[in-house]
Structure formats: C-alpha cells, structure tokens
Amino acid sequence: MVEFTLWDIFRNLLEAARWTVALSLIAFIGGGVVGVLLLVARLSKAPGTNAFVGGYVQLFQGTPLLMQLFLAYFGIALFGVKTSAWVAASVALTLYTSAFLTEIWRGCVAAIPKGQWEASQSLAMNFREQLQYIVLPQAIKIAIPPTVGFLVQVVKGTALASVIGFIELTKAGTMITNATFKPFIVYSCVALLYFALCFPISLYAKTLEKKINASHR
Amino acid sequence: MRIELDFLSVLAQWPLLAKGVAWTVGLTVIASVIGVALGVVLAWTRSQGPAWAKWVAGTYVELIRNTPFIVQLFFVFFGLPAAGVKLSPEVASIIAMVINLSAYATEIIRAGIDATPKGQIEAAMSLALNRMQTFVRVVLPPALRKVWPSLVSQIIIVMLGSAVCGQISTEELSYAANLIQSRNFRAFEAYIIATVIYLTLAIAVRQLLNWLGPRYLFGK
Amino acid sequence: MQAIVDISGLRKSYGTNEVLKGIDLQVKQGEVIAIIGKSGSGKSTLLRCINGLEVFQHGKLTVDEKPLLHDNAQAMRELRQRVGMIFQSFNLFPHLSVGKNIMLAPSLVKKTDALAATAQAKKLLERVGLAEKFDAMPDQLSGGQQQRVAIARALAMEPAVLLCDEITSALDPELVGEVLRVVESLAVEGMTLLMVTHEMSFARKVSNRVIFMHQGRVHEMGPPAELFGNPQTPELKQFLSSLHD
Numbered sequence: 001m002v003e004f005t006l007w008d009i010f011r012n013l014l015e016a017a018r019w020t021v022a023l024s025l026i027a028f029i030g031g032g033v034v035g036v037l038l039l040v041a042r043l044s045k046a047p048g049t050n051a052f053v054g055g056y057v058q059l060f061q062g063t064p065l066l067m068q069l070f071l072a073y074f075g076i077a078l079f080g081v082k083t084s085a086w087v088a089a090s091v092a093l094t095l096y097t098s099a100f101l102t103e104i105w106r107g108c109v110a111a112i113p114k115g116q117w118e119a120s121q122s123l124a125m126n127f128r129e130q131l132q133y134i135v136l137p138q139a140i141k142i143a144i145p146p147t148v149g150f151l152v153q154v155v156k157g158t159a160l161a162s163v164i165g166f167i168e169l170t171k172a173g174t175m176i177t178n179a180t181f182k183p184f185i186v187y188s189c190v191a192l193l194y195f196a197l198c199f200p201i202s203l204y205a206k207t208l209e210k211k212i213n214a215s216h217r
Numbered sequence: 218m219r220i221e222l223d224f225l226s227v228l229a230q231w232p233l234l235a236k237g238v239a240w241t242v243g244l245t246v247i248a249s250v251i252g253v254a255l256g257v258v259l260a261w262t263r264s265q266g267p268a269w270a271k272w273v274a275g276t277y278v279e280l281i282r283n284t285p286f287i288v289q290l291f292f293v294f295f296g297l298p299a300a301g302v303k304l305s306p307e308v309a310s311i312i313a314m315v316i317n318l319s320a321y322a323t324e325i326i327r328a329g330i331d332a333t334p335k336g337q338i339e340a341a342m343s344l345a346l347n348r349m350q351t352f353v354r355v356v357l358p359p360a361l362r363k364v365w366p367s368l369v370s371q372i373i374i375v376m377l378g379s380a381v382c383g384q385i386s387t388e389e390l391s392y393a394a395n396l397i398q399s400r401n402f403r404a405f406e407a408y409i410i411a412t413v414i415y416l417t418l419a420i421a422v423r424q425l426l427n428w429l430g431p432r433y434l435f436g437k
Numbered sequence: 438m439q440a441i442v443d444i445s446g447l448r449k450s451y452g453t454n455e456v457l458k459g460i461d462l463q464v465k466q467g468e469v470i471a472i473i474g475k476s477g478s479g480k481s482t483l484l485r486c487i488n489g490l491e492v493f494q495h496g497k498l499t500v501d502e503k504p505l506l507h508d509n510a511q512a513m514r515e516l517r518q519r520v521g522m523i524f525q526s527f528n529l530f531p532h533l534s535v536g537k538n539i540m541l542a543p544s545l546v547k548k549t550d551a552l553a554a555t556a557q558a559k560k561l562l563e564r565v566g567l568a569e570k571f572d573a574m575p576d577q578l579s580g581g582q583q584q585r586v587a588i589a590r591a592l593a594m595e596p597a598v599l600l601c602d603e604i605t606s607a608l609d610p611e612l613v614g615e616v617l618r619v620v621e622s623l624a625v626e627g628m629t630l631l632m633v634t635h636e637m638s639f640a641r642k643v644s645n646r647v648i649f650m651h652q653g654r655v656h657e658m659g660p661p662a663e664l665f666g667n668p669q670t671p672e673l674k675q676f677l678s679s680l681h682d
Contacts, residue, residue, distance in 0.1 A: 062416045156283075163384060170288055177295060182299065183295040184300050187291050188296065195283045199283045342517065343488055344521075346546060
C-alpha cells in the first residue's frame with residue numbers, strides 16, 4: 001500500500017480548495033446580481049412583485065440546500081440540457097444566495113427611517129432619485145457587515161455540492177479518505193481548511209459591524 | 218419536446234416518506250433539546266465563567282460556526298471510528314446536529330443574557346439570591362423570550378440541514394427520496410415532493426415552537 | 438444599645454476618583470434616617486455600600502454586629518437577608534406575576550413552602566394596599582403600584598434594615614404619595630430605614646435624623662427640625678435655598 005504523508009493529503013486538499021473558492025465567488029457575485037434585481041423589483045411596488053419575491057425568499061429559506069442542489073441537477077436535465085455538476089451547483093447556489101441576500105438587503109432598506117423617504121419626497125424627488133441618492137447609500141452602509149457575513153454561509157454551502165459530484169474540498173476529502181484510509185486526519189484537515197477560509201471573513205464582518213455601530217452613535 | 222412528470226409513483230411510496238418525516242422530526246427534536254440546553258450552559262460560560270472556560274467555549278463556537286455541517290457530520294461518522302469511537306448513523310447524526318446547533322444557540326442566547334438590565338441582577342442580589350438562582354430564575358427566562366425568534370430560526374436551519382444525514386444512511390426524508398428515485402427513476406418528482414414536505418415541516422415546526430416557548434419556557 | 442448599622446472610616450473610590458471620603462455613622466435599631474444632598478455627593482453610593490452592591494476600599498462596616506465581607510458569598514447572602522433594598526427603577530421581575538415576584542426569594546433562600554409563601558405574599562400585598570393585584574403582571578401596574586410591590590417584595594425577606602434609594606424620584610408626582618404613605622407606616626411600626634430622598638417635607642415629617650452629604654462626607658447631621666430650620670454650614674444653606682427655586 002502506498003504511504004501518504006500529511007503533506008500529500010494537504011496538498012491535494014489545497015488544490016481542491018481552489019474550486020471551493022471559485023464556486024463561492026460565482027454564487028456570491030451571481031447571487032448578488034440577482035438579489036439586487038429582486039430588491040429593486042420589490043421596492044418598485046409593481047403589482048405582484050412583493051408576493052413573488054416574498055414567496056421566492058420563503059422557498060429558498062424554508063427548504064434544504066441539498067434538495068435545491070438535487071432539483072437543479074435533475075431539473076435541468078429534464079429539459080434535455082446536459083447537466084454537469086458545475087452548472088447545477090452554480091445555478092442552485094446562485095439562486096440560494098440571491099434569496100438570502102435580497103432578504104438581508106430588504107431589511108437594511110427597511111431600517112432606513114421613514115423620515116428619510118418623507119424628507120426627500122418633500123424635496124420633489126421621484127422614487128428612483130430617492131432610492132439612488134438618499135436611501136440606498138445609507139442602506140448599503142449598514143448592509144455591508146451582514147453581506148460579508150453571508151459569504152461565510154456560501155462557502156459552507158459549496159460543501160454540499162460534493163453530493164452531486166462537484167469536485168471541491170469536501171469531495172476531495174471523501175476521495176482521499178477512500179484512498180488513504182485515514183478519515184480522522186483527512187477530515188480534520190478539511191475542517192481546518194474551511195476554517196482558514198471562513199474565520200477571517202467572519203472576523204472581518206465583525207470588525208465592519210463594530211465600525212458601523214460606532215459611527216451611528 | 219415533452220416533459221412527462223409522474224408524481225403518483227413517488228406518492229405511492231408514502232410509507233417510506235412518512236418514515237423519513239418521522240426520522241427528520243425525531244432527530245430535530247432530540248438535537249434541539251440537547252443543543253439548546255448545551256447552548257445555555259455555554260452561553261453562561263462565555264458570559265460569566267472563568268477566563269480559561271471562556272476561551273474553550275469561544276474556540277468551540279468559532280470552530281463549529283466556520284466549518285460546514287456536512288464536514289462535521291463526516292468527521293463524527295467517519296473520522297471518530299479511526300480514533301476508536303464507532304457510532305451508528307443515527308447517533309452520529311444526532312451528535313453532529315447537537316454540536317452544530319449548540320454553537321449557534323450559544324451566541325444567540327448569550328446576546329439575550331448580556332442584554333439583561335443591570336437593575337434586575339441588583340434586585341435579585343439584594344433579595345439574597347445566589348448566582349445560580351439569579352441566572353436560572355431572573356436572567357434566563359426574559360433572555361429566552363427575547364431571543365426566541367432567532368433560536369427558532371436556527372432550529373429550523375438545523376432541521377433543513379439534517380437532509381445531509383441521508384448521505385450516511387440515516388433513514389430521514391432525503392434518504393427516503395433517494396431510495397424512491399433509485400427504484401423508479403423519478404428523481405425530479407421525488408425531490409420536488411420531498412422539498413414540499415420540508416417546506417411544510419419548516420412552517421409547521423415554527424408555529425409549534427412559537428406556541429411552545431411562551432407556554433413552557435418563559436411564561437406569558 | 439449596639440448600633441444595628443455601624444460604619445467607621447468608610448472610603449470608596451472609582452479608580453482615582455474618591456467618592457466617599459471617610460464616613461462615620463451609627464444607626465440605632467428603629468431609627469429613620471434621611472440622607473440628602475446634591476447629586477454626586479455620594480448618597481446612593483453610601484447606601485449601596487451597606488448591602489454590598491458597591492465595594493469599598495477602606496474602613497469598616499458592620500450590620501447587626503457582623504462585619505461586611507465582600508469576598509464571602511455566604512456572608513453576603515446572610516447580610517442581604519437582614520438588609521433589604523428598594524430601587525429608584527423598581528426592578529420588578531417582568532416575567533413573574535406580582536405574587537410570584539414577592540414569593541421568589543423566600544422560597545429559594547429561606548426555603549419557605551409554597552403555601553406559607555403565598556399566604557405571606559397576600560398579607561404583604563394587603564399591607565401595601567394592593568391585595569387584588571396578586572396575579573397581575575408588573576407591566577399592567579402604574580409606577581406607584583410597582584414600587585409598592587417592590588416594597589412588599591423586600592419586606593417578604595423580613596429584613597431588619599430597609600434601604601430606600603430615591604424610591605419616588607422616577608414616579609409621576611401624583612403617584613408619589615401612595616408610596617410615601619407605605620414608607621411612613623413602616624417607620625411608625627419601628628422598621629430601621631435609611632432613605633436617600635429629595636422629598637424634603639416627607640423627610641422632615643418622618644425621620645429621626647437627617648444627614649446632609651457634600652462631596653463624599655457627612656457635612657451636617659441632626660434632627661430634622663434643627664437641620665432644616667437652622668442650617669449651620671453655607672453648603673447646606675445653599676442646598677436648602679436651591680430647593681425652593
């Protein structure tokens with residue numbers, strides 16, 4: 001039997017971690033774009049948008065991410081499109097992220113006191129101008145810490161993509177465990193690598209939040 | 218191109234689905250009770266314990282919150298046997314869920330505890346209550362009431378996350394869906410139905426806990 | 438007769454700021470003492486030292502001939518069974534009914550059984566004029582009612598000394614009277630009372646001794662008629678005249 005060193009294991013895991021990072025970025029950026037569109041649609045108060053976006057959010061927040069991944073994988077295949085794990089994982093995680101981000105951002109906009117809307121309206125600004133010049137700049141400021149914080153959830157979410165065959169850090173861990181028969185060491189390394197990715201982001205989000213709270217005194 | 222969906226052949230397997238639901242709910246109930254209890258202990262530790270205990274609890278919380286649940290589950294089920302601890306899928310699932318929930322519950326409950334008005338504690342001290350009595354009878358109930366919505370949300374998150382436990386052959390709902398689709402090849406339909414059931418469970422459990430909390434845990 | 442509260446040479450600082458600069462005070466059993474002075478003179482701090490909510494650095498404090506030992510949790514609990522406190526902001530427990538607020542400490546600390554505790558709570562509520570509010574929740578009561586419940590709660594522990602820290606300062610004026618009436622009845626019954634208060638006419642009427650504190654010291658002390666009628670020091674004169682503005 002081939003002997004594997006700790007460094008061998010680590011090296012392979014690090015290579016796979018690249019794909020974790022790549023998928024996280026795709027989902028986060030894609031989800032951000034879709035989230036913004038959903039937010040603006042909701043804020044426009046066009047008929048039906050509130051119910052639609054509300055239902056959309058409830059759906060993604062009230063069902064397991066694992067099911068969403070399965071549905072993306074098998075659902076896209078139904079249309080005759082050849083699904084790879086990449087496509088399915090990207091689509092599922094993007095939609096998942098968009099639902100959570102749009103909800104976070106909606107909360108931040110709602111946190112802006114009604115007086116800001118009323119003041120800008122009294123200055124004869126239309127809805128778009130109110131949003132663009134008064135409400136959104138303030139909302140974005142308080143939205144940054146929870147948005148950064150959600151990136152951690154996205155990174156952790158990519159781990160589930162392993163179940164539909166996407167090769168990232170967790171899947172690599174499973175494969176290396178099967179090859180080396182050292183599950184304790186391998187999964188400890190996997191956990192540590194996720195921790196190395198997520199903890200700095202969590203810390204950064206916490207620092208951002210303290211800064212925002214301090215300036216709001 | 219026609220897409221033919223056949224939900225009936227999935228629904229025909231309702232006993233399997235029902236068993237899956239029972240397991241999902243059962244796992245969640247056990248994990249919630251133990252996880253929240255552990256969260257209270259750890260929250261107290263982080264708030265009032267000695268410095269070394271604060272550090273241990275803090276490290277535990279950060280470690281769990283910054284790693285994916287599936288990795289924690291695999292570590293408990295696959296990793297621990299290599300260190301001599303062999304567990305059944307069900308026990309491993311519960312342990313992983315407890316560990317996961319307790320880390321988040323600790324922070325949620327700690328926020329509630331830290332928000333206790335100083336006057337409450339001074340009043341309790343002036344009435345000669347000791348620290349434990351003050352914590353359990355005066356600090357904890359209002360704190361739990363304050364953070365209950367967050368705690369309930371976290372329990373739901375753990376319940377939805379338990380779908381992963383099917384990967385280590387725990388016979389919960391996602392495992393049932395997997396089993397059904399492996400037999401009748403109706404993967405999309407099976408997962409749609411499972412997803413709808415999960416959504417229903419999430420709504421139902423939230424209602425139940427919002428009724429339960431005020432009645433039994435923090436009065437009024 | 439031995440003093441029930443004996444304070445000698447008490448000094449307390451917050452960091453480098455000394456707020457109590459050497460207090461000597463002997464309180465006899467059954468005495469009613471009013472402590473008056475400007476804000477920042479150390480009145481509340483002195484009161485809170487007596488039941489251990491504040492820790493002092495120098496001096497000696499004994500209650501019922503037992504010295505105050507901050508580090509001894511058991512000793513502090515025994516102290517607090519002898520000394521009760523009423524707070525400016527009432528501090529009722531919001532999640533417990535009025536009755537349960539009163540019964541909590543006796544059941545936990547004195548191990549009183551439920552029946553006896555309930556009877557005692559009902560009797561005390563009647564004493565403060567709120568017999569019908571046994572099952573009410575604190576947020577259903579007015580400020581004056583909450584404070585009277587707080588008094589009943591403190592009395593449930595059968596203390597020898599009651600500390601009142603500006604107990605009417607947070608009340609609407611029309612609710613002050615009902616609380617002061619209860620305190621007066623306690624004084625008449627012989628309870629030892631130390632009250633930090635701004636209610637000068639009440640202090641004049643009810644107390645045996647008035648202490649005027651200024652910049653962390655007992656500046657003047659005496660029977661109310663003398664202190665209010667014939668202030669000796671310019672600081673007290675200025676304080677009393679500022680009240681009439």
